[in-house]
Amino acid sequence: MMDSGSKNDANIKAKALAEVLKRYAGTKGALIPLLQEAQEIYGYLPREVMREIAMELKIPFSRVYGVATFYTQFHLKPRGRNIIRICQGTACHVRGGARLLEAISTALGIGKNETTADGRFTLETVACLGSCGLAPVMMINEETYGRLTPEKVPAILEKY
Amino acid sequence: MQDLKEWRETLQRHRRVDRPVITVGMSTCGQAAGGDRVIAALEEVRARLGLQVDIRQTSCIGMCYAEPIVEITLPGKPRVFYGDVTPERVPGLIEKHLVQGEPVSEWALIQVPGEAAPYEGIPVITQSTYYGRQVRVVTSRLGLTDPESLEEYVATGGYEALEKVLGQMTPEQVIEEIKISGLRGRGGAGFPTGMKWSFTRQAPGDKKYVVCNADEGDPGAFMDRSVLEGDPFSVIEGMTIAAYAIGADEGYIYCRAEYPLAIKRLKMAIAAAEEKGLLGRNILGTSFNFDLHIKAGAGAFVCGEETALLASIEGKRGMPRVRPPFPAQQGLWGKPTNINNVETYANVPFIIKNDGQWFASMGTEKSKGTKVFCLTGKVKKTGLIEVPMGITLREIIFDIAGGIQDDRQFKAVQIGGPSGGCLPEDRLDLPVDYDSLNRAGAIMGSGGMVVMDENTCMVDVARFFLDFTQTESCGKCTPCREGTKRMLEILTRICEGKGKMEDLDTLETLARVVKNTALCGLGQTCPNPILSTLQYFRHEYEAHIKDKRCPAHSCQALLIFTIDAEKCTGCGACTRACPAGAISGEKKQPHQIDPALCIKCGSCMEKCKYGAISRL
Numbered sequence: 048m049m050d051s052g053s054k055n056d057a058n059i060k061a062k063a064l065a066e067v068l069k070r071y072a073g074t075k076g077a078l079i080p081l082l083q084e085a086q087e088i089y090g091y092l093p094r095e096v097m098r099e100i101a102m103e104l105k106i107p108f109s110r111v112y113g114v115a116t117f118y119t120q121f122h123l124k125p126r127g128r129n130i131i132r133i134c135q136g137t138a139c140h141v142r143g144g145a146r147l148l149e150a151i152s153t154a155l156g157i158g159k160n161e162t163t164a165d166g167r168f169t170l171e172t173v174a175c176l177g178s179c180g181l182a183p184v185m186m187i188n189e190e191t192y193g194r195l196t197p198e199k200v201p202a203i204l205e206k207y
Numbered sequence: 208m209q210d211l212k213e214w215r216e217t218l219q220r221h222r223r224v225d226r227p228v229i230t231v232g233m234s235t236c237g238q239a240a241g242g243d244r245v246i247a248a249l250e251e252v253r254a255r256l257g258l259q260v261d262i263r264q265t266s267c268i269g270m271c272y273a274e275p276i277v278e279i280t281l282p283g284k285p286r287v288f289y290g291d292v293t294p295e296r297v298p299g300l301i302e303k304h305l306v307q308g309e310p311v312s313e314w315a316l317i318q319v320p321g322e323a324a325p326y327e328g329i330p331v332i333t334q335s336t337y338y339g340r341q342v343r344v345v346t347s348r349l350g351l352t353d354p355e356s357l358e359e360y361v362a363t364g365g366y367e368a369l370e371k372v373l374g375q376m377t378p379e380q381v382i383e384e385i386k387i388s389g390l391r392g393r394g395g396a397g398f399p400t401g402m403k404w405s406f407t408r409q410a411p412g413d414k415k416y417v418v419c420n421a422d423e424g425d426p427g428a429f430m431d432r433s434v435l436e437g438d439p440f441s442v443i444e445g446m447t448i449a450a451y452a453i454g455a456d457e458g459y460i461y462c463r464a465e466y467p468l469a470i471k472r473l474k475m476a477i478a479a480a481e482e483k484g485l486l487g488r489n490i491l492g493t494s495f496n497f498d499l500h501i502k503a504g505a506g507a508f509v510c511g512e513e514t515a516l517l518a519s520i521e522g523k524r525g526m527p528r529v530r531p532p533f534p535a536q537q538g539l540w541g542k543p544t545n546i547n548n549v550e551t552y553a554n555v556p557f558i559i560k561n562d563g564q565w566f567a568s569m570g571t572e573k574s575k576g577t578k579v580f581c582l583t584g585k586v587k588k589t590g591l592i593e594v595p596m597g598i599t600l601r602e603i604i605f606d607i608a609g610g611i612q613d614d615r616q617f618k619a620v621q622i623g624g625p626s627g628g629c630l631p632e633d634r635l636d637l638p639v640d641y642d643s644l645n646r647a648g649a650i651m652g653s654g655g656m657v658v659m660d661e662n663t664c665m666v667d668v669a670r671f672f673l674d675f676t677q678t679e680s681c682g683k684c685t686p687c688r689e690g691t692k693r694m695l696e697i698l699t700r701i702c703e704g705k706g707k708m709e710d711l712d713t714l715e716t717l718a719r720v721v722k723n724t725a726l727c728g729l730g731q732t733c734p735n736p737i738l739s740t741l742q743y744f745r746h747e748y749e750a751h752i753k754d755k756r757c758p759a760h761s762c763q764a765l766l767i768f769t770i771d772a773e774k775c776t777g778c779g780a781c782t783r784a785c786p787a788g789a790i791s792g793e794k795k796q797p798h799q800i801d802p803a804l805c806i807k808c809g810s811c812m813e814k815c816k817y818g819a820i821s822r823l
Contacts, residue, residue, distance in 0.1 A: 075521070075522075075540065076502075076520055076521045076522040077522060078522035078523075079502070079505055079519065079522050080502070080503070082505070083464075083503060083505065110523075113524055114522070114523065114524055117507060117524040117525065117681075118504075118505035118506050118507050118524075118525070119505075119506035119507065120464055120504075120505040120506035121505060121506075135426070136426030136427055137426040137427035137583075137584070137621060137624070137655070137657045137668075137671070137672075138426070138427050138583035138584050138589075138657050139426075140426075140671050141583075141584045141585060141657060141659060141663055142584070142585070173465060174424065174426055174508060174675060174678075174679070175424070175425070175426035175427065175428070175465075176235075176465060177235065177423065177428070177429035177432040177465065177466065178235050178236045178239050178271075178429065179271075179426075179427050179428075179429055179581055179583035179589070179655075179657075180236055180271020180272060180274070180429075180581070180582075180583055180589040180590050180591070181236055181239050181240055181271060181274065181589075182583060182584075182589075184239060189467055190238075191235055191236075191238055191239035192239055193236065193239035193240050193274075194240065
């Protein structure tokens with residue numbers, strides 16, 4: 048059961064990737080949007096996927112790898128189901144962003160750029176989320192949370 | 208073109224409010240403050256009472272400190288804005304304002320009367336402390352219109368400028384008008400926009416591009432996000448005018464991926480403009496064509512630098528290259544390219560509509576018009592403001608933002624992000640314009656303004672920025688790659704109490720070398736936070752080195768926690784809270800902290816009910 052399920056899943060993803068590749072065929076400067084959409088599908092950038100993109104664009108694998116490792120948005124390892132991004136911007140720094148990071152790190156028992164054993168959360172930091180008026184802030188997936196204190200953290204994590 | 212005029216007139220006629228409207232600020236900050244829960248509460252009350260009322264969404268009006276913000280407007284009455292609206296407050300608010308028709312003045316922030324007679328007891332926007340000194344041009348629609356509606360944009364004067372440009376002006380006249388306005392680039396460096404446009408216009412080549420830099424990466428800055436989320440059409444109209452002026456038929460908006468809502472609204476706006484013939488082929492029935500695309504950044508601060516940004520659009524690593532050739536000659540895919548930032552383009556329709564003289568009448572001799580700033584950090588009222596150039600820092604921080612939180616002592620204001628500097632109290636009367644800020648060791652930058660109080664350590668702030676630029680350095684040129692690393696090492700050492708006095712000289716020399724020799728703007732400006740803090744706050748550096756003390760009690764390694772034996776009741780709460788087992792003592796007797804074991808986390812201080820623990 049499990050096996051055919053995961054095989055099915057892999058097929059769906061491969062099909063989605065093929066569609067994306069088709070959509071960008073012949074577009075100038077397609078590498079970054081391609082990587083973005085591939086990561087959307089797989090949650091990260093598996094090596095085989097990067098190879099396939101290189102083949103499709105007829106560029107060396109090294110260039111794909113170079114771009115994928117240059118930008119912080121791209122991930123070469125699998126990540127958790129929910130991505131926590133804690134803002135480390137100036138306003139958040141001045142208003143206790145470091146304490147927030149510490150509180151979440153302790154609560155989840157993982158450090159920066161690590162994933163919980165159950166794959167529920169990945170903890171990341173980000174340079175600035177641009178919600179400085181509500182500092183300190185964090186984002187979980189697409190949701191932004193502001194005016195945080197370490198005390199507010201457990202209730203928020205609970206929701207995911 | 209005639210169609211557009213008629214459409215606008217129809218839209219304006221239908222804009223009159225004939226039933227009550229409730230509007231909730233739902234930009235990223237409004238959402239983060241819980242705006243969606245407020246909407247849910249509003250909808251629940253509306254259904255329960257069976258009220259005939261529209262519930263709408265708008266963008267950020269700029270009072271971040273008071274989010275979530277809700278506007279209630281009755282037909283023919285002023286628009287009233289309420290702050291700090293919680294779901295619990297919603298029923299009372301609706302009952303009083305909507306059902307009884309009496310606004311709740313103690314919860315109201317401001318009112319916008321329009322043609323109606325103002326309510327009593329609520330500040331009118333133009334006379335309020337927060338908005339009284341502001342001049343809203345680029346931000347004039349923010350929080351007051353539906354950013355996703357092309358109809359509202361057109362009804363409030365949108366696309367009048369493009370109509371004027373395509374109907375009556377040559378490209379040269381457009382550039383001339385921008386030159387007269389004195390508009391300078393709002394992304395940081397302040398290069399005259401009209402001149403940039405004419406370079407790109409004059410550059411030989413059939414294919415040209417216009418690019419909008421929306422890669423707002425400065426920590427502490429969200430002007431561009433607010434404008435893109437709040438008035439995306441103004442940026443699109445500005446870019447369309449620029450394309451006409453320089454002779455381009457294609458453009459890109461490069462927006463950072465951390466702004467999903469801005470990207471979503473831009474996509475909607477582009478689709479709507481295309482549908483109405485305001486983008487694409489034969490715009491407004493003329494022979495002018497302009498296609499606009501969005502590129503989402505992938506997380507690299509250096510892509511805010513124009514040549515790195517172009518490399519990124521081309522699908523490469525975002526690394527800067529040597530200029531010249533400037534993008535105006537050789538930009539995207541080697542073609543002449545005009546790059547401006549969001550706020551610069553957003554100013555263009557207003558300049559064209561009103562004319563260059565009108566814009567030039569605001570501001571100072573060399574810095575014209577207004578500038579949008581993000582006021583954050585330890586001020587009472589954080590938010591987004593737009594002020595005429597030349598206003599003083601003191602007016603911004605103390606009059607508009609209401610001074611320092613908890614009435615603490617002002618220490619410094621950081622302007623211009625990682626490329627900017629920290630200015631102390633005696634620079635507060637400085638007029639805010641490009642040149643004055645440069646002379647003082649800061650820069651206008653994109654407009655981030657982070658206020659710091661006595662609890663902020665200036666050495667730590669310098670370390671914070673260097674940590675940022677060191678991480679973001681692309682590694683192409685040696686001064687920046689190596690220099691940022693070495694400077695960060697020295698700053699970290701000083702924060703840990705391991706610095707030596709000669710470190711300060713090394714730091715200063717290194718900072719000057721990097722400033723003079725780095726390849727791009729990131730490297731050339733990254734020493735500014737160090738140089739400005741060394742200039743104005745040298746005593747703090749010296750205290751860290753000579754006395755091994757952090758005057759702001761912020762650098763953890765230099766803190767000492769002690770228990771006041773007089774106040775300690777021996778309750779043992781601190782002993783239980785201490786994760787390091789550093790606190791000992793008999794029950795009901797004063798306790799002690801062993802400095803050798805203490806990890807300086809401060810947990811004991813938070814737990815002590817008697818205020819017996821202090822941080823030195």
